[in-house]
Amino acid sequence: MDIQIKRRFNEKELPDMQSVLGDAKKIASEFSIGETLFMKKHGVKSEAEYKRNMIKAGKLMKHSVIGWNSWSATEQGFKTVYKGLERAGSFIDRLGVALDWVMGVPKEYRNKFQAGGSLIFQTQEEWNALGQVVPVQPHLGDHMIGSLNSVENTVSGLRAGVTAIGNLAQYFTYEYPGLDLELYRTENYMKAIAIMAEFKDAGAVLHCNLDDGYGAQFHDVANLVGWAKLERYIAEELLGGRVAHTYGNLFSDSVLRIVFNRAMGMIDKYGTPGSFINGNTIDYGTDISRNYGALCSYSLADIICQMKYPSGYAIAPVPLTEAIRIPSAEEMIEAHCAVDMMMEKAPYYEKFINWEKINSEAEILVTGGNIFFERVINALDDLGIDINHAGQITGVLKAIGPEQLEVAFGVGAGDKNAMRGRVPIRPTSIIQTISKIQDDVISRQKFEETGPLTGMNVVVGSTDVHEFGKEIIKNVIKKAGANVFDLGTTVSIAEIADTLIETGSNVIALGTYNGMAYSFGKDLLISLKEANLEGIHVLMGGRLNEPVGGSDIPVDVSDMLREMGINADNNVDTIVDVIASYK
Amino acid sequence: MERGLTLKFAILVDFGSTYTKMVCVNIGERKVVATDKFPSTVHTDAAIGLCQCFDAARTAIGHENFKSALKLATSSAAGGLRMAVVGLTKAVSVEAGRNASFSAGAKIVFSMNGLISGKDLEEIEDAGAEILLLCGGYEGGNTHGLLHNATVLSESKLAIPVIYAGNSFVAQEIRKIFMNKGKECFLAENIMPVIGSLNIEPTADIIRNLFMNRITNMKGIGSVQKEMDAPIIPTPAAVLSAGALLCRGTKNEIGIGSFMLADIGGATTDIYSYIENKSFQGAKCIGSPEPFAKRTVEGDMGMRESSICLTRELGEKNLAERCGISETFLKEAIEKRIICKDYIADDSREKIIDYQIACSAVNISARRHAGYVAKEFNDGCCLVQRGKNLTEIKTIIGTGGIIVNEENPFPILENVRADASETGHILLPERISTLMDHDYVFFAAGLLRKYDEDAAISIMKRSLRLT
Structure with a gap:
């Protein structure tokens, strides 16, 4: 297939590898890694050294994320969590600190933007304070390496004694609106990784949360393993660093969490301790009881895995309120205590796990991942990309994007009816969930071989970035015989009328999640009227809410949509009959 | 075409409405060795103009080389x-x-x-x-x-x-x-x-x-097709293809990166752009996808027969003020240009009028060629982009009579720049460097690239005075 490379800069204009490595060496020679209270307490020079000690001692570690909006709240939170856990007979080893997004922007541009309400450090002293509040090791992920300010933030982080710095994945998926400095960003990214590499013997590791990058966008876990291998190739083989991966947010299947951890261990040739295994947050919702079940099920799997194959990954007890609000320190403590109980009970399960099967599943993923890796590297070589240049590879992989990578180089068998044209070797949890919902709905449909929508053209789309609801609807109505035209995500009202005309459709089904259902529906109807389109049926589904009447709280607007003539049934089981009635 | 493995020379001809132009290239040395132009004879017998071009080429490279030379042509006649x-x-x-x-x-x-x-x-x-x-x-x-x-x-x-x-x-x-x-x-x-x-x-x-x-059936040009080694193609198609090569380069010769090209003629102004379209500041791109190599033609933007349309678009008063002349004088000047397509500005006031027409032709045509963004539906996708994003174009190249004959053509080309009021709305670059196709070789490079890409890109770079 033709690979469309949506370049934002000419990768050949990047400085050569020697200059990048030379610059990094020079920068690294001008400072040293600071010492945190945690390092002092445990007598180590880095978190990696501590993790290796813990692996030897057969002890597990725990991690939490702190996301409060000021240093004083953060400092207080550190103390409350640490002391609270101590009082409860529990512990915490590391704390992930979320910086404000403007920290990822070079200082000279910051005054042009509205800060997001999270942590902003102005001086090195403020950075240094991170590790001086309680003896818990800070971890820096977002808006560090991969941002527009990678080098400066990495140097500040190391000087403050933080030795696990990322988040490599952010380079690929996070955009700084209004600042398209991609060439600069890529050069900065390479240099920051190379600076970390200069300190690898002192224990500096590059954190990368796969789920923040293409992990969320791949459909096949085998391809994700191949992607992780590509990240290691760039950061370790070409720039000399050491990578500590994270995953977990999007892994709902507890056993898949274990299998994936084993696969990650198999591709880690330098034996670098992992970062942490994030909680399964896709199963978290507004029902606290169910969230509690989710916490116990995923943490049990992660604990069992680390007991059998200790690899330095900390367990992450996600507070039960995570999907509802920014959790308080007390809610963080509660989650830790729940996980402590799982740690106590895990040994009973561990010995009955079929490890042979787990490892053989992991080997399947690694084999697939290796094929994906080889295909991508060979293709880049064929495209004239210097496969020994970290920045050229990184820039072009981003310009190709996860969907094309998976369609062109994915390892699943080809199938034109499958999403992305391939049947995944092992689908990601999101794809498993979608497939299950879809299969259930389709199995409940009672139509003959010729579906009730045969001969009908239907347009589908999503008003925001959420695509999975749209995918389910698309496949259900396709199965019912409709000829479906997919407008994709972040659909603009301005393109809907034209699409209805070009497709000869009189039905549009839209998914929406971002609390703008009413305004979108209203503006859409105006636009269809302006285009003189009559007899068009609009269906909206997903989260049909919006703040109305001056309030900030979104309320259900289904009735308001119905009053305007929009179908707001929001029911996947009846959608085929509804569309069939428009024939 | 059977001339052995090595092509030494190429004779490239453009049958235009006003002139028949010839570019003769030494392919091995990747150099233009002769250029010439003769008043067009396409309305009577194109063979006359071709014969003059061939004579000039023969004189430059000798009879034997002429015989074995690759002969190709474009046409923008009629x-x-x-x-x-x-x-x-x-x-x-x-x-x-x-x-x-x-x-x-x-x-x-x-x-x-x-x-x-x-x-x-x-x-x-x-x-x-x-x-x-x-x-x-x-x-x-x-x-x-x-x-x-x-x-x-x-x-x-x-x-x-x-x-x-x-x-x-x-x-x-x-x-x-x-x-x-x-x-x-x-x-x-x-x-x-x-x-x-x-x-x-x-x-x-x-x-x-x-x-x-169609041109084979036309009186005039049809007769010269048999003298050529390949079918005659439309001149703009050759220019479009040449530009794509100049942008991206060959295996041996680096391209100049993204650029625009303006060709201001008597009847039309053609704008070409070479850049992959991308979203401006995350805007949602809607409408038909945009090609990497894009050409638009403005039939109402030209120096001679279309100058009346351009004057209407700008307003007579406005254009007269810009030229520092009376509206009556402007009216007469425009009439002269419509009646006599070959008119050459012969005094300073006429030259100013030509200059202002050219500036406006580039200004308006570039804005019609470029895409634009607008805010729509505030809560969702707020920025919507229609058309091609040219904000990252670095260079504008000028070609065509007015550009070559103007003492300082670069300010004309700078009209493609977005001014302060347009930034963030019209997707044109804010800063741009200017180049000129001194020897009028883009059509020739477009014809030649099929046979020797390195020679084709070299003659363009030389014409732009980059080498």
């Missing part, structure tokens, strides 16, 4: 190929059809979207198009509108070939509709098979093929 485009929606199928037509070297004299009404049909019939492109509908999409339009066109007085490049599900039926009424209909692959994809090459191929047949 104002190029005039086309009409009929689609279903303005932003999607008509835009895709326009892009295909422009990239094949045509000029669009009429375009419309929707169902053809009686009034529309009259306008189509009066437009003087030589080919009609009928398009619209994704694969498996609209059929009703296409069948309606085909039926109306088939029953019209139009006696020109129709190219159908819409939803292929009704392609055979549509061809039958035209054939039954004794009208020629050629089928191309769907110009926009699925949402977000553009497939203009098959349509452009048919347009070029029809162009070749």
Whole structure:
């Protein structure tokens, strides 16, 4: 297939590898890694050294994320969590600190933007304070390496004694609106990784949360393993660093969490301790009881895995309120205590796990991942990309994007009816969930071989970035015989009328999640009227809410949509009959 | 063509309405060795102009080299190929059809979207198009509108070939509709098979093929085809292809990166751009996808016969003020330009008028070529982009008579820049460097690239004074 490379800069204009490595060496020679209270307490020079000690001692570690909006709240939170856990007979080893997004922007541009309400450090002293509040090791992920300010933030982080710095994945998926400095960003990214590499013997590791990058966008876990291998190739083989991966947010299947951890261990040739295994947050919702079940099920799997194959990954007890609000320190403590109980009970399960099967599943993923890796590297070589240049590879992989990578180089068998044209070797949890919902709905449909929508053209789309609801609807109505035209995500009202005309459709089904259902529906109807389109049926589904009447709280607007003539049934089981009635 | 393995020289000819131009290239040395131009004879016998060009080439490279030289030609005579485009929606199928037509070297004299009404049909019939492109509908999409339009066109007085490049599900039926009424209909692959994809090459191929047949039948140019080693192609198609090479480079020679090119003629102003379209600041791109190599032609923006339209667009008072002359003087000056297409500005006031017309032609044409963004639906996708994002273009190249003859043509070209009030709205660059095609070689490079890409890019770089 033709690979469309949506370049934002000419990768050949990047400085050569020697200059990048030379610059990094020079920068690294001008400072040293600071010492945190945690390092002092445990007598180590880095978190990696501590993790290796813990692996030897057969002890597990725990991690939490702190996301409060000021240093004083953060400092207080550190103390409350640490002391609270101590009082409860529990512990915490590391704390992930979320910086404000403007920290990822070079200082000279910051005054042009509205800060997001999270942590902003102005001086090195403020950075240094991170590790001086309680003896818990800070971890820096977002808006560090991969941002527009990678080098400066990495140097500040190391000087403050933080030795696990990322988040490599952010380079690929996070955009700084209004600042398209991609060439600069890529050069900065390479240099920051190379600076970390200069300190690898002192224990500096590059954190990368796969789920923040293409992990969320791949459909096949085998391809994700191949992607992780590509990240290691760039950061370790070409720039000399050491990578500590994270995953977990999007892994709902507890056993898949274990299998994936084993696969990650198999591709880690330098034996670098992992970062942490994030909680399964896709199963978290507004029902606290169910969230509690989710916490116990995923943490049990992660604990069992680390007991059998200790690899330095900390367990992450996600507070039960995570999907509802920014959790308080007390809610963080509660989650830790729940996980402590799982740690106590895990040994009973561990010995009955079929490890042979787990490892053989992991080997399947690694084999697939290796094929994906080889295909991508060979293709880049064929495209004239210097496969020994970290920045050229990184820039072009981003310009190709996860969907094309998976369609062109994915390892699943080809199938034109499958999403992305391939049947995944092992689908990601999101794809498993979608497939299950879809299969259930389709199995409940009672139509003959010729579906009730045969001969009908239907347009589908999503008003925001959420695509999975749209995918389910698309496949259900396709199965019912409709000829479906997919407008994709972040659909603009301005393109809907034209699409209805070009497709000869009189039905549009839209998914929406971002609390703008009413305004979108209203503006859409105006636009269809302006285009003189009559007899068009609009269906909206997903989260049909919006703040109305001056309030900030979104309320259900289904009735308001119905009053305007929009179908707001929001029911996947009846959608085929509804569309069939428009024939 | 059988001349052994090594081509030493190429003689490249452009049959224009005003001049027949010749560029002779030493392929091995990748250099232009001779250029010349002679008053056009395409309206009487193109062979006369060709003979003059060949004589000049023979003198430059000697008889033996002349005999074995590669001989290729382009033509923009008779104002190029005039086309009409009929689609279903303005932003999607008509835009895709326009892009295909422009990239094949045509000029669009009429375009419309929707169902053809009686009034529309009259306008189509009066437009003087030589080919009609009928398009619209994704694969498996609209059929009703296409069948309606085909039926109306088939029953019209139009006696020109129709190219159908819409939803292929009704392609055979549509061809039958035209054939039954004794009208020629050629089928191309769907110009926009699925949402977000553009497939203009098959349509452009048919347009070029029809162009070749048309000029073969024309008195004048047809007679010279047999002297050439390959079919004569439209001049803009060759320029478009040359520009793509100059942008991207060859295996051995680095390209100059993204750029625009402005060709200001007597009747039209052509703008070309070479850059992959990308979203401006995350805006949602809607409408037909934009090609990497894009050409647009403004039939109302020219130095001579179209200067009256341009004056109307700007307003006589406004243009007179810019030139520092009276409206009466301007009126006379424009009339002179319409009557005498070969008029050469002969005093300082006339030169100022030419200069101001050229500035406006570039200014307006670039803005019609470029895309734009606008805020729509505040809570969702707030920025919507229509058309091509040219904000990252670094260079503008000028070509054509006014550019070559003007003492300082660069300020004319700088009119493509977005001014402060347009930044963040019109997708043109804020800063740009200017270059000039001193030797008028882009058409020649476009012809030559099929045979030797390195020679083709070298002659362009030399003409731009980059080497």
